[in-house]
Amino acid sequence: MSFNKFLPVVALLLVASLPAMALPQDSNQPIRIQANSATLDERRNTAVYRGNVIITQGSMRLTGNQVTLATDSAGAVSKITSTGNPATYTQTPGENDGEVNARAQTIEYFADSERVVLIDQARLEQRGNTFQGDFVSYDINEQVVDAGRPAAGDSGEPGRIEIVIQPRQRDEAANP
Structure with missing residues (x-):
């Protein structure tokens, strides 16, 4: 089997290792990835999807011009980075x-902490x-929003927030 025929299967296995991010039934739903092209780099443990990328699973929908999935040594997705004009994320x-x-413009999802960072x-x-x-971080489990602080290592002053x-x-009831 050629590498190009094997790529979609491996890429789906990478995404399937995402933890449940919201509604309990989300993790039991099929994962759908639509893109114009995909590249898998096994040495770097990444899969890159390009061209009007749409990833859905249950109530979660992530879009962008390019989406990069990075996995840890066990093969579980550790980080998803979506870039677009803009990239979007929706979930219940x-x-x-x-x-x-x-x-x-850039959305980063950190699987281990279930946190979405908007840049x-x-x-x-x-x-x-x-x-x-310029910067908004959202903790999915705790439903905590942190806005206005630059990302680690960014020495520039953040812009004002609204x-x-x-x-x-x-x-x-009090519910954020």
Whole structure:
């Protein structure tokens, strides 16, 4: 079997090792990857998808012009980086939670900490609440947003952020 025929199977196995990122049923859903091309580099443990890339699994949808999946030594996905104009991410974090919609020029997903980092023209929205700036980090499990701090090693000053928080109804439970 030629390497090119083997590539889609191996790439799907890489993505299938993603941990459950939100709704419990998401991890049981099939993973679909659409792209114009794919390259697998076994020595670097990466798979690169190019051209209008769309990755879906359950409620999760990640898009970009180029998506790179990096795996650890055990073959589990450790990091996904999506670049686009913009790259987008949507997912429903839990049964009673509103959908999270995010976009940025670069989106990084860290599997071990289940954290999404939005870089450059970042915007994250859930239930009408928005966070905008040059850098936004979202902890999926804890549902914690951190906006305005530069990434580690970035010595530049972050730009200003804008946050819009919708008023709660008096009978509505406190839920970020």
